[in-house]
Amino acid sequence: MTELQSKILDVIAETLMIDTDDLSHDAAMGVVPEWTSFAHLSLMAAIEEAFGIELSMDEMSKATSLETLTATVHAKVG
Amino acid sequence: MDIREQIKLASGLLKSGAAAQALETILPVLGSEPQNTRASLVAAECQLVLGNKSGALIVLAAAGNAAPTTSTMSAIARLLTKSGGDPSIRAAVIGHGTLEPLADHLCVAAAAVGIHASVKAGEYDQWARELMDPSADIWQHQPQVVFLTLDTATLLAKLVDDAVLGVDAMLAYIDDAILILKQMLTAAAAAHPGVQLVVHGFGHCANVMPVVGGDSENHPANRLAIANQRFRNTLSKDVPGVVVLDQAGIEASVGTSNIRDERLYFLAGIRFTDALMRTMAEYQASILMALLGKTRKCLVLDCDHTLWGGVVGEDGILGVHVGGSSNPGNAFAAFQKGIKRLQSRGVILAVLSKNNEQDALDVFQKHPGMLLRETDIAAHRINWNDKASNLTELARELNIGTDSMVFLDDNPMERALMRQVHPEVLTPELPADPSAYAAFLAGLRVFETLQLTGEDVNRTKSYAENQQRASLEKAAAGDYNAYLHSLGIRVQCIASQPGSLSRITQLINKTNQFNATTRRVTDAEVAEMHDSPEWIVIETHVADRFGDSGLTGIALCEVSGSTLRIDNVLLSCRVLGRGVETTLMACIIKAALAHGCTSITGLYIPSAKNAPIADYFDKVGFTASEQPDASKHYTATTAALSTVTSPAWISLTSSWQA
Secondary structure, three states: OOHHHHHHHHHHHHHHOOOHHHOOOOOEEOOEOOOOHHHHHHHHHHHHHHHOOOOOHHHHHHOOEHHHHHHHHHHHHO | OOHHHHHHHHHHHHHOOOHHHHHHHHHHHHHHOOOOHHHHHHHHHHHHHOOOHHHHHHHHHHHHHHOOOHHHHHHHHHHHHHHOOOOOEEEEEEEOOOOHHHHHHHHHHHHHOOOOEEEEEOOOOOHHHHHHOOOOHHHHOOOOEEEEEOOHHHHOHHHHHOOOOOHHHHHHHHHHHHHHHHHHHHHHHHHOOOOEEEEEOOOOOOOOOOOOOOOOOOOHHHHHHHHHHHHHHHHHHHOOOOEEEOHHHHHHHHOHHHOOOHHHHHHHOOOOOHHHHHHHHHHHHHHHHHHOOOOOOEEEEOOEOOOEEOOHHHHOOOOOEOOOOOOOHHHHHHHHHHHHHHHHOOOEEEEEEOOOHHHHHHHHHHOOOOOOOHHHOOEEEEOOOOHHHHHHHHHHHHOOOHHHEEEEOOOHHHHHHHHHHOOOOEOOOOOOOHHHHHHHHHOOOOOOOOOOOHHHHHHHHHHHHHHHHHHHHHHOOOOHHHHHHHHOEEEEEEEOOHHHHHHHHHHHHHOOOEEOOOOOOOHHHHHHHHHOOOEEEEEEEEEEOOEEEEEEEEEEEEEEOOEEEEEEEEEOHHHOOOOHHHHHHHHHHHHHHHOOOOEEEEEEOOOOOOHHHOOHHHHHOOEEEEOOOOOEEEEEEOOOOOOOOOOOOEEEEEOOOO
């Protein structure tokens, strides 16, 4: 797991108030019970704050899994 | 141990049923990271499991305060639903858009004022159907209060979209929309009696380009104000009991550029930012407080560094800073102005200070910059005793409960002591900087009474008059009877008048001590009893040589066949101990006879505070039968009660004729 992905996992766990152990590589909205569509909005705000980036509506609506979220953040922070 | 590991350990202990151990494990984590949301939630859940709900609410409110995001709010609401047991109030939030986040915010704002609210969110945009259809989900939740929030751009589209709408067409358009809302709310109020309806007024519209020039009356900046004015006037006049919240004002207080996050709006239909929902929820929570009779009545104030800058014992009477145009005197004057505004709304003022009494009183009397004078203060304790016992004495002297008091003191030690000895007293953190005092006071929304009545405004005056009565009482200690005769008490017991209904609701909901059942009511329920031929609502007005206490007593009676049932009877503590309660009972008996009743029944439900009314029915000759739940049912024939008469020192100016 990359450093970026592990940091993202931390933010997800913090926001959803669960343990990082509860999150696997296929973690996604709907797969993790706490990752609801409302929680997703808070998660997006937390990601923006943690990485100092701004996400567009389109990015927010697509970054609903650990994989896509990592790719989105990676593209922004380089 | 790493903090994360410790949270995990505590949450494991909690799951295995060892809540006390879990709490012991999690408290050090909260000590080092008070803002940790997860630790707060685990600690609160432990306290809920251990039965300490008020402790849990404090922790949850602090967590919400530290991280006011949608996910924190929803986690808190879920936890309360899961482990909180019976809520103190049930509410629903309906309207345009997605409402779950607002419902969760309300849950947290209620926790911050010590209320466990169970809040149901209406469905997206379904408010009209929900209002009109009694089978809608929100009514299954059995809400005692329903909040409605509407989108201006949807409901009043033309106001926003049609720049050339003429003045007459604009007014007609607004009135049409308001008329429909009025009809729906009237129907909902009739279909759900006893439910308090609260409507947020029209808010600002997003993404509208401001118009700089142009005509006056039809200027876009004017349209919203006109719509809100007509909305409020129509609803408060035609739909009794409906409360209208100033949505545009709430939005202005968070900044009209912070009303919504466009992405969340277009993604999920959420019309408000967390910051705005938080403030909306605080207003809503103040309504819950008023409905539950938890409104605070008295502001207890420290002197040095709180009412004025400096220390009178060191700086001298004229050396303390208050008033004038320079700082910090101007900041303290602004704070006192805020205090006087509260006083004009009926909040009682008391002073609690460690000082030589004469020094502090001299500042009130002689300092030219003081706005508060000694006559504004209903009671004071200025001495070197500890403030917690002094506060108990103040409560006794003012005849109010300590749980209706708010204590403001600049000294953290004094605040900590007060919180420890009197957790029921609201002791908020006063800001460290006096320039923030006035704004802090304006944001302290714990004095809300849904309607401001004449009695509120006279209350401080009336309390001051009570103090004079108390001195007279001391002077005549040898002969209490002579004292009562000297008061010249005049009492009026009459059937409820249409203009008194909101005061009646307010009195029923605020009276704790001399209140036979402590059952609370809504405006709608009172209106229903007032209109019903089976019900007799008696309002009691009391005056004496020192002043007019106004409408301070109520009896709610229901006639059924030959029996008159006293549903509830209560008197404000301001008029207790003077025989008015006997006068009121004599009037109830007369009313029973006038309706051809031969027997009367009564009910006493004990509460933590209503001991003063415990033997009321016994004293006048009712027979008690104690129930398993500790309440008492009373019965008596009107013949057996024929000896009950109003005391000789009370002149009854109008009453029922038997």
